[in-house]
Amino acid sequence: MCGVVGVFGHTEAANITYLALHALQHRGQESAGIVTSDGDHLHPVRSMGLVGEAFSKREIDELSGQMAIGHVRYSTAGESAMKNAQPFSVEYAHGAIAVAHNGNLVNANDLRRKLEMDGSIFQTTSDSEVIIHLIARARELEVEHRIISALKQVEGAYSLLFLSENKLIAVRDPMGFRPLCLGRLKDSFVFASESCAFDLIEAEFIRELEPGEMVAVDAKGLRTYRPFRQEPTRFCVFEHVYFARPDSHIDGRSVYRVREALGRALAQEHPVEADVVVPVPDSGTPAAIGFARASGIPYDMGLLRSHYVGRTFIEPQQSIRHFGVKLKLNAVKEVLAGKRVVVVDDSIVRGTTSRKIVKMLRNAGAKEVHLRISAPPTTHPCFYGIDTPTRSELIASSHTPEEIARYITCDSLGYLSLEGMMKAVRAANGGVVEAERSHCDACFTGKYPIEFRPGTISSLRRVVN
Ligand code: AMP
Numbered sequence: 491m492c493g494v495v496g497v498f499g500h501t502e503a504a505n506i507t508y509l510a511l512h513a514l515q516h517r518g519q520e521s522a523g524i525v526t527s528d529g530d531h532l533h534p535v536r537s538m539g540l541v542g543e544a545f546s547k548r549e550i551d552e553l554s555g556q557m558a559i560g561h562v563r564y565s566t567a568g569e570s571a572m573k574n575a576q577p578f579s580v581e582y583a584h585g586a587i588a589v590a591h592n593g594n595l596v597n598a599n600d601l602r603r604k605l606e607m608d609g610s611i612f613q614t615t616s617d618s619e620v621i622i623h624l625i626a627r628a629r630e631l632e633v634e635h636r637i638i639s640a641l642k643q644v645e646g647a648y649s650l651l652f653l654s655e656n657k658l659i660a661v662r663d664p665m666g667f668r669p670l671c672l673g674r675l676k677d678s679f680v681f682a683s684e685s686c687a688f689d690l691i692e693a694e695f696i697r698e699l700e701p702g703e704m705v706a707v708d709a710k711g712l713r714t715y716r717p718f719r720q721e722p723t724r725f726c727v728f729e730h731v732y733f734a735r736p737d738s739h740i741d742g743r744s745v746y747r748v749r750e751a752l753g754r755a756l757a758q759e760h761p762v763e764a765d766v767v768v769p770v771p772d773s774g775t776p777a778a779i780g781f782a783r784a785s786g787i788p789y790d791m792g793l794l795r796s797h798y799v800g801r802t803f804i805e806p807q808q809s810i811r812h813f814g815v816k817l818k819l820n821a822v823k824e825v826l827a828g829k830r831v832v833v834v835d836d837s838i839v840r841g842t843t844s845r846k847i848v849k850m851l852r853n854a855g856a857k858e859v860h861l862r863i864s865a866p867p868t869t870h871p872c873f874y875g876i877d878t879p880t881r882s883e884l885i886a887s888s889h890t891p892e893e894i895a896r897y898i899t900c901d902s903l904g905y906l907s908l909e910g911m912m913k914a915v916r917a918a919n920g921g922v923v924e925a926e927r928s929h930c931d932a933c934f935t936g937k938y939p940i941e942f943r944p945g946t947i948s949s950l951r952r953v954v955n
Pocket of ligand 1: 732770773835836837838840841842843844876
């Protein structure tokens with residue numbers, strides 16, 4: 491769970507990167523960083539926290555140069571600490587290089603052990619540092635070819651941006667797990683995890699990088715490479731379900747349209763007699779709109795979300811029931827009292843939030859609460875860049891929907907089927923023909939597209955609450 495931004499050839503490269511990172515804040519809230527190049531040297535700034543708080547104006551002003559890459563981080567590999575904040579930047583025998591990574595490498599532990607046995611000293615616990623070591627050891631001369639040589643040794647999910655003194659290089663892994671978009675801002679090229687970042691900086695969306703594609707930009711222009719063996723595409727379906735912003739266009743389709751279609755399919759698969767459809771904001775909103783449209787049941791804002799709470803370190807001394815969820819959400823009694831309520835969310839992870847939401851709705855006077863989830867049960871952890879808890883913490887890995895409904899205390903629970911989800915996702919791509927399995931659905935099926943040795947990843951992963 492991370493977001494990346496790149497700018498090449500703009501007099502305000504640092505400013506533009508900083509602004510675009512705001513639009514990707516949902517992809518990572520732990521740390522933020524920007525590295526610029528003035529053609530001779532790299533200038534980094536990294537900090538813990540949100541983009542708006544992480545840097546001072548002076549720090550951004552001091553980032554000279556017309557090329558930049560930026561990163562927002564939510565840790566999936568390596569602890570949440572300043573040393574793991576990205577972009578990483580290093581100086582090595584052939585110059586300077588910085589990297590910003592969205593994804594997760596599945597063989598990072600093995601590679602790291604080998605490199606350490608060979609004498610490498612690691613400064614971070616992040617899997618992305620392995621790539622830098624491999625680049626530094628590569629025998630090729632040109633930086634593109636050093637990167638290719640390094641990436642041929644890694645396995646897993648990566649959308650990467652590299653910055654050398656005079657080149658910006660973008661790469662997507664051969665299966666294309668994570669998104670990466672290319673755009674134009676006047677005479678400069680820009681890159682971002684999601685197209686919503688281009689809207690903010692008024693850049694024109696050109697296209698997405700293709701799985702396995704590398705794009706290098708320097709003073710001579712833009713070149714594209716296809717250095718890897720072709721693999722079947724496995725774009726992460728959970729980006730559509732939950733992770734990406736609904737105003738983004740990624741994987742060839744509008745995330746908003748996909749979510750609305752998921753809600754429509756959910757209404758068809760799990761109809762219920764009710765008076766009002768209420769989303770769990772913001773994650774459940776487009777699906778709830780789709781559910782309401784398909785079922786004809788009115789949509790209303792029965793839950794309000796505060797957008798100003800991050801983490802809080804002050805807990806009430808007297809117990810306030812369900813305090814954590816109350817900080818974020820509140821029920822609107824006028825919408826709910828005496829009503830049969832359908833509440834729509836995108837996923838159930840541990841089940842704790844949903845249980846509290848159901849209680850909150852009942853306390854506000856809801857007569858019945860029917861929970862509808864716009865994806866199948868989340869049964870398996872992600873090893874490709876989404877932060878999910880271990881298998882034993884995922885409630886659906888060991889409980890049936892009936893048991894989950896009992897725990898959550900809702901009157902009924904309906905999950906969208908795998909077939910229903912994939913049909914809705916496919917239908918939202920404007921009719922382009924796709925392979926039967928063009929997405930990674932491992933969190934719902936346990937079918938991991940890239941194998942890994944059990945135990946090699948869990949030791950690197952840190953579970954974030
Ligand atoms: P839980 O109480 O653990 O079942 O959490 C369910 C909520 O977590 C839903 O509202 C989801 O939108 C949200 N969610 C799903 N996946 C993630 C994730 N990887 N990180 C943070 N929140 C998530």
